[in-house]
Each structure stands twice: as structure tokens, then as C-alpha cells.
Amino acid sequence: MRCLSLSFVSSSCVAALLAVAIESNASAQLPVPIPGKALKEVVKIVPLxxxxxxxxxxxxxxxxxxxxxxxxxxxxxxxxxxxxxxxxxxxxxxxxxxxxxxxxxxxxxxxxxxxxxxxxxxxxxxxxxxxxxxxxxxxxxxxxxxxxxxxxxxxxxxxxxxxxxxxxxxxxxxxxxxxxxxxxxxxxxxxxxxxxxxxxxxxxxxxxxxxxxxxxxxxxxxxxxxxxxxxxxxxxxxxxxxxxxxxxxxxxxxxxxxxxxxxxxxxxxxxxxxxxxxxxxxxxxxxxxxxxxxxxxxxxxxxxxxxxxxxxxxxxxxxxxxxxxxxxxxxxxxxxxxxxxxxxxxxxxxxxxxxxxxxxxxxxxFELPKAPTGSAVSVLAAAALQVTAAAPAAPASTKEKPKASANPVMDPIKDVPGLPRVLLIGDSISIGYTMPVRKLLEGKANVHRIPTNGGPTKNGIANIDKWLGNGKWDVIHFNWGIHDLKYMPDGKRQVEPEDYEKNLRALVKKMKSKGTKLIWATTTPIPDGELNPPRRFGQVKEYNEIAARVMQDEGVVVDDLNAWITPDLAKLQNPKDVHYNAAGSDRLGEKVAEEITKALPASNRR
Known part of the structure; x- marks a missing residue:
């Protein structure tokens, strides 16, 4: 039993004291005076x-x-x-x-x-x-x-x-x-x-x-x-x-x-x-x-x-x-x-x-934060931590080094002089294969990536100038697709097919204008049935066919990651998920590194 002492003060400053004993998991309906309300109004009296x-x-x-x-x-x-x-x-x-x-x-x-x-x-x-x-x-x-x-x-x-x-x-x-x-x-x-x-x-x-x-x-x-x-x-x-x-x-x-x-x-x-x-x-x-x-x-x-x-x-x-x-x-x-x-x-x-x-x-x-427990931040955390715009730059007068992001996948890399510069653009699938690609191309190329989950093509349209920056890129390996064909709460896909094609054409033209060799990665498979977390997607095939048409028109090399990973999908893709386990990301990284190597100058392919 819990005893509750209640004090009610009406607008006329008349106080009433009510003590109600009730079980800790019970409730009772009692008529009580509420300030400014008629006595017939009822308030629900429940545990402490x-x-x-x-x-x-x-x-x-x-x-x-x-x-x-x-x-x-x-x-x-x-x-x-x-x-x-x-x-x-x-x-x-x-x-x-x-x-x-x-x-x-x-x-x-x-x-x-x-x-x-x-x-x-x-x-x-x-x-x-x-x-x-x-x-x-x-x-x-x-x-x-x-x-x-x-x-x-x-x-x-x-x-x-x-x-x-x-x-x-x-x-x-x-x-x-x-x-x-x-x-x-x-x-x-x-x-x-x-x-x-x-x-x-x-x-x-x-x-x-x-x-x-x-x-x-x-x-x-x-x-x-x-x-x-x-x-x-x-x-x-x-x-x-x-x-x-x-x-x-x-x-x-x-x-x-x-x-x-x-x-x-x-x-x-x-x-x-x-x-x-x-x-x-x-x-x-x-x-x-x-x-x-x-x-x-x-x-x-x-x-x-x-x-x-x-x-x-x-x-x-x-x-x-x-x-x-x-x-x-x-x-x-x-x-x-x-x-x-x-x-x-x-x-x-x-x-x-x-x-x-x-x-x-x-x-x-509130105590000051204790030392964190648990393992290192997962690769996918980088997407959550980098969705927003970049943090404001430090004042020119400071000499502090920029703080590293949550995961080395997203950290800026320092170029090795004389090596070609490669940029990876993509969503969380590409975040997974970024480190394998860097390892495979070590000594051959400086492999950068955008500091975020690339999301749908409309994100690309909004951010491509910032991602390209002022530097020279020898090769750009890129993909948009999974986020475009995802259904939203209004019943529409996030980017409908006609807009997807329009956006892709604009993005390719922007990147080609830099005199860069482009490599398009096909969108990887999405499992049938219920996903974890629950999401609903359009057909990957439809969007890949649209992309194939655009790349053919623009003369862009295609890296068919979809066909590459499909034979071993059951053991390389996480259950009921669009993402890949470590072995799957490594396998994708092998194909990406292979296609990038073909695009490098001959002296850098060895």
C-alpha cells in the first residue's frame, strides 16, 4: 500500500487535503476539486x-x-x-x-x-x-x-x-x-x-x-x-x-x-x-x-x-x-x-x-563523463556522425590539428606525393569497402572518400561541388541507388526513376568536367522479404538499367558489383539486410580496387 497526501488549492484559495491509500499498481477515480474547474470534473488518482x-x-x-x-x-x-x-x-x-x-x-x-x-x-x-x-x-x-x-x-x-x-x-x-x-x-x-x-x-x-x-x-x-x-x-x-x-x-x-x-x-x-x-x-x-x-x-x-x-x-x-x-x-x-x-x-x-x-x-x-566502455566504433557509425554539414573551421590563428572523426574511414588522408588521387563516392556499402580498397591500393594511389554517407542522388546534387573540392582527381569511383529506390512514408520512392536518371546525368557531367576518369558501380542486391531494420525498396534492376543507359551515353566504365557479389550473397550479406559482413566488404573491395587499378597510369598499376 502507498499513501498519498494531496493538496488542492481552488481559485478562491480554499485548500482541501485528501489522503488516498491505493495499491502500487492500482488506480482510482475520485471526484476532486481542481483549480478553476467544476466539482463534477474527475481527476485520475494513481500511484505516487x-x-x-x-x-x-x-x-x-x-x-x-x-x-x-x-x-x-x-x-x-x-x-x-x-x-x-x-x-x-x-x-x-x-x-x-x-x-x-x-x-x-x-x-x-x-x-x-x-x-x-x-x-x-x-x-x-x-x-x-x-x-x-x-x-x-x-x-x-x-x-x-x-x-x-x-x-x-x-x-x-x-x-x-x-x-x-x-x-x-x-x-x-x-x-x-x-x-x-x-x-x-x-x-x-x-x-x-x-x-x-x-x-x-x-x-x-x-x-x-x-x-x-x-x-x-x-x-x-x-x-x-x-x-x-x-x-x-x-x-x-x-x-x-x-x-x-x-x-x-x-x-x-x-x-x-x-x-x-x-x-x-x-x-x-x-x-x-x-x-x-x-x-x-x-x-x-x-x-x-x-x-x-x-x-x-x-x-x-x-x-x-x-x-x-x-x-x-x-x-x-x-x-x-x-x-x-x-x-x-x-x-x-x-x-x-x-x-x-x-x-x-x-x-x-x-x-x-x-x-x-x-x-x-x-x-x-551530473558527473563528468566516465571513460567509455565497449569496442571501437563500427564502420557504419561514420555515416551517422557525418550526415550533417562539416563543422565550422577553426580560426586562422589556432594551430591545433583538426580532430579526427569517429572512424578512420572518414578521416582525411595525407597524399603520398606522386601517386594518383582517387575519390570514392557512395553510401554505407561503400563505407564498408573503403578500408579494403585503401589497403589493396597502398603504394599505388591515394584513396579518398566523401566524409559522409552519400545518400540518394539528390544529396549528390546538393553536395557534389563540396565533395569534389578544388583538387585534381585522377579517378572517381561512384554509386547512388539504394537510397533513391527506398520507399518513403508517403508511398513514393525517395527519388523516382525519372528524377534518378536526370540527377545521374547531371552528376556525371559535373564530374566529367574535371577531366577525371569515372567508374560507375552498380547498386548491390537487396534481399527479398522482411528486412532488419524494416524498409521497403523498389527494384534494383530498374534503377541499374537506368544507370546503365546513362553510363553508356556518357562513355563511363561500369564496375558491376551487383553481378560480382550475387553468387556468394548468402554467405557475404548480413541476414535480412542490405549490408555486408566483413568478408563481403572485403570481396567488394577486391572488385573496386581491380577496376580502379585499370584506370590508373601504367606506372602505378604494378
Missing amino acids: GLLPASTSTTPGEPAPIEGGFTIMVMPDTQYYSQQYPDTFHKQTQWIADTAAKYNTVFVAHLGDITETAADAEWKVAQAAFARLDGKLPYLPTPGNHDYGGRLQVQTHRSPYTNFFPVAGFQKMATFGGTYDKEPEKSDNQYHRVTVGGRKWMVIALEYAPRTDVLRWAGDVCRANPEHSVIITTHAYLDPRTNRRFPGALAEAKKEKKPDEGVKPAKERPDLNQGEDMWQKLVSKHGNIALVLCGHASYTAHVTSTGEAGNTVHEVVVDYQRDVNGGDGWMRLLQFLPDGKTVRTRDYSPTLNLTCTMSDRCYDMV
């Missing part, structure tokens, strides 16, 4: 931490922290998008208006942006967040309601990217990158913030993140060991302050009821929440300081100890079951000037009230 914020308040805004800064946290806004749009707008407008007062540096959202994922609701959210455009960086996190149904949750199909595209986030100075296997989707991404000499990072993860998404997030943590990491995700703690068990560990824990929208573990073992996330990601990285979540209408704060001995604060905050879908209640994370203490305060711009309940007003101490 699930009380309306209005039960103990003081008028006005929280006091700012002199010399500090603030991250604003918006919990579930689903009912605002559906029924109370003015509340949504009041929240974001207040954040914009008080940015200087609180020295606000970032705005995080904890998921369930919408209630039914209907376009009308997304437009409300889009318009509300537009009040922050050009003023503050913000990062909504998709929740289960943002997928629009159980099937969409299973396949992680959401209209989210349609209304909050990656291009919008890339304009923010804080933007770091997106999930390396889906660079065109906004669902999983990270942002960096440096304030007061301490580096922070916010990593937003989709609802029930897939296992490979957790792999990517871990790569990002390892690649940024000096950053204290804040993870935002929709569902992590349950109302008993336990980490949830709907994912791969559910059966081992004999959890009887999987979480809303997620099938039992035996059907989708790659979906994760709560304890799965702790074991696969959160506990393993000494620089993870905080996990923020929503989903269940209550608030709580617990701490756990990671494998590196670091303290991880785990916080849930959600007011959706309060009056009017939450009455605009949101959380301020106020970072004190000491660089380690964070003070929490909850405020409603709608009511102009600050909550004074002790379970909402507390301090957290």
Missing part, C-alpha cells in the same frame, strides 16, 4: 508521482538561474494537437519569449506529438514548433501515437519526417546527424550543445527503438566521449519506476503483457524499451548522464549505476491525464553555473503557475 501538477503551486514563472542555462522539456502533447491547439502554441511561444531570461539552449520533446497521427494534428504541431524556428534548436521525439496504428509501430512508419524533415534540423547549429541506415528520416538523431565549457549531447530515439538503432546510438556515444549524453525516448520507465520489458527481454522476465503497440518478443525481437535499452545501450556508456521519457501519465526520478560506475538519472514526466490534456505543464531543466547540478521545475504557460511539489522540484548532479 501521478498527481496533477496543479495540486501544489505558486503563481508566476520559475526563477531563472543566474549564470546558468536551461533545456526546456515538453512531455506528451497528443491532446493539444488533437483538441487544445492553443495550449501547444502557448507552450512554444512562451519558450521563445523567455529564451533570453532562462538562457535556453535547447527544447526537447518526449513523444506522442499527436494523438492519432492525422495530418490535421501534425499541422498543429508543425505550426507550434515553427514559433521556435531560427530562435532555438528543438527536437521532437516520435511516440507510439505518432505512428497511427499497431502495424505502423511494428514497421516504424510515421508521418513524422514529412512534417519535420531532416533538412529543417540540419539548419540548426546543434545538429549532429541521423541514424546511419536511414539518413533521410528524422526519427533518430543527435544534437550537440556546448555551454560553460561543458559539452552536452541530446540523442533522440524512436519509440521501441530497433536493436540496430541502439547500435548506432552507442557508436555516437563512443565517438563523442567528452560529451555528457542526454537520451530522449518516449517509453522507458513504467508507473512503478521500473524499466519497461516489452522487447527482446520480455520473455526472459516473464512479463505477461507487452507494452501498447509492440508485439511479444518472439515476434519482433529487434524492438526495445526499458530494460532492453538499459542492457544494450544506456548501461554500457560512461558518458550517458540522463534518460528522459514520457508515455505514462506520471512523474518520477530514479538513478542507476552504469558499467563504468557512472550515475544515470532516469526521469519520466507526462501530464496528459491532467485537466485539458495536461493544461500546458512542461519541465525546465535548469543547469547551474557549477557545471554539474541540474534543477527541475515544472511550469504551465497556460495557467502561469509553477509546481512546488517535492517530487517535481529537485536537484540532480
Whole structure:
């Protein structure tokens, strides 16, 4: 049994004290007075931490922290998008208006942006967040309601990217990158913030993140060991302050009821929440300081100890079951000037009230990042870390060497004088074979690559001048295709065939204008059936035929990687995946190096 003492203050300043004893996993419906509401209104009383914020308040805004800064946290806004749009707008407008007062540096959202994922609701959210455009960086996190149904949750199909595209986030100075296997989707991404000499990072993860998404997030943590990491995700703690068990560990824990929208573990073992996330990601990285979540209408704060001995604060905050879908209640994370203490305060711009309940007003101490644990960053991490534009150059007066990227695949190489210069352009498949190619051509050529996942051809059109730079390239080995033929949430391929052909022709002409020998690599096979992570593609053959026509017209040599790898595909390609194991990347590297060697001057072929 838990005993809860509730204090309600009406608009006439009449206080009522109510003590309710309930089971820790039970709930009760009791009529209680709510400020400004008739007595017939009902509030749901549930276990400790699930009380309306209005039960103990003081008028006005929280006091700012002199010399500090603030991250604003918006919990579930689903009912605002559906029924109370003015509340949504009041929240974001207040954040914009008080940015200087609180020295606000970032705005995080904890998921369930919408209630039914209907376009009308997304437009409300889009318009509300537009009040922050050009003023503050913000990062909504998709929740289960943002997928629009159980099937969409299973396949992680959401209209989210349609209304909050990656291009919008890339304009923010804080933007770091997106999930390396889906660079065109906004669902999983990270942002960096440096304030007061301490580096922070916010990593937003989709609802029930897939296992490979957790792999990517871990790569990002390892690649940024000096950053204290804040993870935002929709569902992590349950109302008993336990980490949830709907994912791969559910059966081992004999959890009887999987979480809303997620099938039992035996059907989708790659979906994760709560304890799965702790074991696969959160506990393993000494620089993870905080996990923020929503989903269940209550608030709580617990701490756990990671494998590196670091303290991880785990916080849930959600007011959706309060009056009017939450009455605009949101959380301020106020970072004190000491660089380690964070003070929490909850405020409603709608009511102009600050909550004074002790379970909402507390301090957290964030240690400096511990040494990271685990193996080196995987090759694919480079794509996630380099999706954004290059970091600003250091001032001319500094003599510091540029910092290496997360993986040597992406590091600039120093040319050996006298050797031809080769440039590799491609997506994550080419990232996999870059190092084998460099090894095979050592002493024959300087093998560079673009510092990113090349993505679809439209990315190439936008970035080709930057990638080519001012230097002379003797050979360019290039491919675009897998990302072009991928189906998007709107049912269309990311780049439809006619645009793919147009883009390819423009890219080839641009590269040929440099007097460079070009080698086109065909797009490699995509397995039939369900993929991990779930994605849907058009026909590789259709896009390869378009490319073949373009290359024939332009006189470009073709390196048929598709035909080369197909005979041994079963043992060289990862199961249910477009990517290759180490042996597969080596095999592709052999063919790429062979074709590049043919294009080198005779003196460099030996």
C-alpha cells in the first residue's frame, strides 16, 4: 500500500487535503476539486508521482538561474494537437519569449506529438514548433501515437519526417546527424550543445527503438566521449519506476503483457524499451548522464549505476491525464553555473503557475563523463556522425590539428606525393569497402572518400561541388541507388526513376568536367522479404538499367558489383539486410580496387 497526501488549492484559495491509500499498481477515480474547474470534473488518482501538477503551486514563472542555462522539456502533447491547439502554441511561444531570461539552449520533446497521427494534428504541431524556428534548436521525439496504428509501430512508419524533415534540423547549429541506415528520416538523431565549457549531447530515439538503432546510438556515444549524453525516448520507465520489458527481454522476465503497440518478443525481437535499452545501450556508456521519457501519465526520478560506475538519472514526466490534456505543464531543466547540478521545475504557460511539489522540484548532479566502455566504433557509425554539414573551421590563428572523426574511414588522408588521387563516392556499402580498397591500393594511389554517407542522388546534387573540392582527381569511383529506390512514408520512392536518371546525368557531367576518369558501380542486391531494420525498396534492376543507359551515353566504365557479389550473397550479406559482413566488404573491395587499378597510369598499376 502507498499513501498519498494531496493538496488542492481552488481559485478562491480554499485548500482541501485528501489522503488516498491505493495499491502500487492500482488506480482510482475520485471526484476532486481542481483549480478553476467544476466539482463534477474527475481527476485520475494513481500511484505516487501521478498527481496533477496543479495540486501544489505558486503563481508566476520559475526563477531563472543566474549564470546558468536551461533545456526546456515538453512531455506528451497528443491532446493539444488533437483538441487544445492553443495550449501547444502557448507552450512554444512562451519558450521563445523567455529564451533570453532562462538562457535556453535547447527544447526537447518526449513523444506522442499527436494523438492519432492525422495530418490535421501534425499541422498543429508543425505550426507550434515553427514559433521556435531560427530562435532555438528543438527536437521532437516520435511516440507510439505518432505512428497511427499497431502495424505502423511494428514497421516504424510515421508521418513524422514529412512534417519535420531532416533538412529543417540540419539548419540548426546543434545538429549532429541521423541514424546511419536511414539518413533521410528524422526519427533518430543527435544534437550537440556546448555551454560553460561543458559539452552536452541530446540523442533522440524512436519509440521501441530497433536493436540496430541502439547500435548506432552507442557508436555516437563512443565517438563523442567528452560529451555528457542526454537520451530522449518516449517509453522507458513504467508507473512503478521500473524499466519497461516489452522487447527482446520480455520473455526472459516473464512479463505477461507487452507494452501498447509492440508485439511479444518472439515476434519482433529487434524492438526495445526499458530494460532492453538499459542492457544494450544506456548501461554500457560512461558518458550517458540522463534518460528522459514520457508515455505514462506520471512523474518520477530514479538513478542507476552504469558499467563504468557512472550515475544515470532516469526521469519520466507526462501530464496528459491532467485537466485539458495536461493544461500546458512542461519541465525546465535548469543547469547551474557549477557545471554539474541540474534543477527541475515544472511550469504551465497556460495557467502561469509553477509546481512546488517535492517530487517535481529537485536537484540532480551530473558527473563528468566516465571513460567509455565497449569496442571501437563500427564502420557504419561514420555515416551517422557525418550526415550533417562539416563543422565550422577553426580560426586562422589556432594551430591545433583538426580532430579526427569517429572512424578512420572518414578521416582525411595525407597524399603520398606522386601517386594518383582517387575519390570514392557512395553510401554505407561503400563505407564498408573503403578500408579494403585503401589497403589493396597502398603504394599505388591515394584513396579518398566523401566524409559522409552519400545518400540518394539528390544529396549528390546538393553536395557534389563540396565533395569534389578544388583538387585534381585522377579517378572517381561512384554509386547512388539504394537510397533513391527506398520507399518513403508517403508511398513514393525517395527519388523516382525519372528524377534518378536526370540527377545521374547531371552528376556525371559535373564530374566529367574535371577531366577525371569515372567508374560507375552498380547498386548491390537487396534481399527479398522482411528486412532488419524494416524498409521497403523498389527494384534494383530498374534503377541499374537506368544507370546503365546513362553510363553508356556518357562513355563511363561500369564496375558491376551487383553481378560480382550475387553468387556468394548468402554467405557475404548480413541476414535480412542490405549490408555486408566483413568478408563481403572485403570481396567488394577486391572488385573496386581491380577496376580502379585499370584506370590508373601504367606506372602505378604494378
